[in-house]
Amino acid sequence: MRRYFARKLLTYFLTFFVAVTLDWGIPRLMPGDPIAGLLSKFQLQPSSYAVLHSSYTRAFNLGEPLWRQYLDFWRALLHGSLGTSIYAYPDPVTTVIRHAVVFTLALLLPATVLSYLAGNKVGAIAARRKLLDDTVLPFSYVLTATPYQWLALLLAFVLASVAHVFPISGGFSYSLVPTLSWAFLWSLLTHWFLPFVTLFLVGFGGWAIGMRNLIIYELDADYAHFLESLGAPRRLVRKYAYKNARLPQLTGLALSLGTIVGGAVVTEIVFNYPGIGWLVLQAINSEDFFLLQGIFLFIIVGVLLANFVVDVVYVLVDPRTRIGLQEGTR
Amino acid sequence: MSLDVQNLVVAYRTLRGDVRAVDDVSFSVADGEIMGLAGESGCGKSTLGNSLVRLDRTMRCLGGRALLDGTELPLSDWDAMDDFRFKKVSLVPQYSMSALNPTRRIGKMISEVVRSRKIRYKDVLPELERRLRLVGLPTDVLAKYPIELSGGMKQRVVMVLTTLLDPSLLVADEVTSALDVSTQRAVGGMLVELRDMGIVTSTIVITHDLSVLVQVADSVVVMYAGKLVERAPTATVVDAPRHPYTKLLIASLPEVGVRYAEHVLAGIPGHPPSLLDPPKGCRFADRCPLASAECAVEPPLVELESGHFVACWKAS
Structure with a gap:
């Protein structure tokens, strides 16, 4: 029984890792520039636009190389932070x-x-x-x-x-x-x-x-x-x-x-x-990007948790799975 | 006279019309008799056996009747039949391996079935445990789920359960077909023991495997295309069959000591006729080596000697 759950947990962690990576990558494949979108809400002079654009890009770390952004993303995630929303700026995504x-x-x-x-x-x-x-x-x-x-x-x-x-x-x-x-x-x-x-x-x-x-x-x-x-x-x-x-x-x-x-x-x-x-x-x-990532992360965690609950509940309600575990066939 | 079946007709309702899988069949099974019911696939043997216990919603009884210990079985009346099922007539199904609810412990399932028949589980539990031990099962199978048992064990549990209330008639439908030969022997032995111990009064063993009948049956009924073609004591059917179909059926059995590489096993050429529109006259005529003009008229079932009935113009 313990081995079964240990193996399940490992699968879940792997799935989580892959899903989060995709979650980070997919929004970045979208065409367009999020900062330009944010700044277009303001009436700006071209000169101040350039300044604001570069400072916002720095603020959101979007100027960094991708691998760096990716590592930063994981580091922030492990600290419970999903970044700042561009849409609801300056509220944090959480x-x-x-x-x-x-x-x-x-x-x-x-x-x-x-x-x-x-x-x-x-x-x-x-x-x-x-x-x-x-x-x-x-x-x-x-x-x-x-x-x-x-x-x-x-x-x-x-x-x-x-x-x-x-x-x-x-x-x-x-x-x-x-x-x-x-x-x-x-x-x-x-x-x-x-x-x-x-x-x-x-x-x-x-x-x-x-x-x-x-x-x-x-x-x-x-x-x-x-x-x-x-x-x-x-x-x-x-x-x-x-x-x-x-x-x-x-x-x-x-x-x-x-x-x-x-x-x-x-x-x-x-x-x-x-x-x-x-x-x-x-x-x-x-x-x-950040809000979309955050929402997808939420969904990923939700689906994984639900699957885990199904695994546990099934073992409880269906003797066929339970006996399969005891015999070590699964 | 334990079971007396008279002119029974059972049909399946299909879109193209009624298929008479059992057509005007009469026979009787005495107290303590084990009667074998043999024939190839689709000859109506399972339909006949099942209709005596559980006339499916797809089947209809179009005529005839069945008397058990002098009382007529209400074959067509599902609810009235419930009074007889389990208590008087019982069926060991073809699918014993999957007959038990997979999500219930066996003991729990049996207790619920027994209680639903207004019998206290406590009253039958000692006997249930005794009989489980009798067939070589530990009583703790009651605490297990069906998946924890082997096929042979499930088969035995099903047999113990179906015969728990000492039925007058037990119908065993292809109970040995899914088993290996040694388990087949054991199950055959169980059928005989159930009779010898008086647990079951009369038994009908349905099988396509004549060698099983040689082991367990006192008498054999051979069916062909919904009709009863021959009925005789087992030894007579094996040694001196009179109906051409029975003869060919016996001849198709392999014999010990004969090398079939040199000696091709005979078999019966051709196929049974469609029961949707069966041929007039003898139904075996198309495949019968002896068929002649008189076979265009249906042969009656004639008692050639005491206990030996044959439906064939060529037999007398």
Whole structure:
């Protein structure tokens, strides 16, 4: 067991190293000059432009040779620093991400978990009731095949633009200053609702279809037929099928929980919701290497952690993996 | 008279029509008898055996009936059949290796199955443990997951579980097919022991392997294309078969001491007919070396001598 986890950890560290290196390199392959982008916000004389440009380039260490930048990047990273954001200059990247991550988590965590729970329940029921299967299944297929931005636009149009039930954009009303008041919380909640519903509905369709298909597969497995030949009631057969069908779903859940910190790019953009996904767009638009790196690093760590959790949880819930470990076959 | 099957017809529903995999088959199995059910793939032997315990949703019973100890089995009524399954009729499936739920400890699974049949697990546990020891398994297999057992061990667990409630009828479907020869012998021996100890009253052993039947069966039923073609005591079937199909089947078996490099193993040329639209008359006529004009009419099952039934115009 210990050897198994030691080997897993080694794999994770290697993956982390490679991913971080790519994370550092990819933004630098983007065409354009981030400092020029930053300075274009100011009205500058050509002479002061040149001075500012060289001083900013020095400040961000962009004049150094690449290998140097790379080493500096690792050194700063190990000290917990991701540099200064160009887009939100002069805020450090960690602060910018911290503000956005709160919105993203508040949005995606409930959307993912609730759609997982509801989708699995409904999918499992659909697998055994013809009528429900005939209605839920096509509905779920439509939902899961719906592009987020399309559903988001539809909801925004109907419920915000036309009916004025919900606000159309932002994380909270611009006329409010963030305080711990009922008015502010209410504003947060109403702004949160539409992006949440978008993510929930699309996710729900996928989970429901997955669970339904898995249950039907399990109900046709040999052990299910054997139980039937022993006269076991349907309740028991279904209980077993449900428990076994949950395992692949659980993997899916953990993986999507891992990518949560990456935010929901298109949905957040449609609703102008100030989460990580929206921040990605801002970082790209202003060629903010450091912010983009920081966000990607966040996603890398999230995915790796989630994978690790899946490994551990699987060992706990599925005897087949556990026994594989004891025999040292894995 | 333990099991009495009368004119049973079982069909699979397909888009192109009903496929009668078991067509008007009658036979009976006495108390304490082990009856072998033989024939090549697709002859309907598994369908026949399975329909007595678990008539699949894809199958339909189109006629006939099966009486067990004088009570008619409600073959087509899934829920009513549940009263008989496990307690009166039991099935050792073809897929014993994968018959146990992989994510449940074996003891836990058995306790849940037993309890779902309104029987207290505590009441059967001593007997369960005794029988596990009887087939040479340590009782701690109950604390294990199926993956921790070898194929042969799983097979034995499944056999102990299916016979736990002393069924009147046990259907063993190709139980030896996936095993090596020595394990085959052991499993065959178990079937005989289960009968000898009175745990199982009557047994139907389905197999395509006649040599297994020679070891365990008292009598043999040979099926061809959904029809029963010959039924006789095992020795008679082996030494003095009367139906041409049975004769060819026996002739296809390898013999000890014969070198088949020089002596090509016979086999039966041709294929069984499609059951979607079976030929009129004798279904074996196309492949039969003795076939003649009279075979265009279906031959009835005739008792040539006591206990020896044959459906062939050429046999009498």
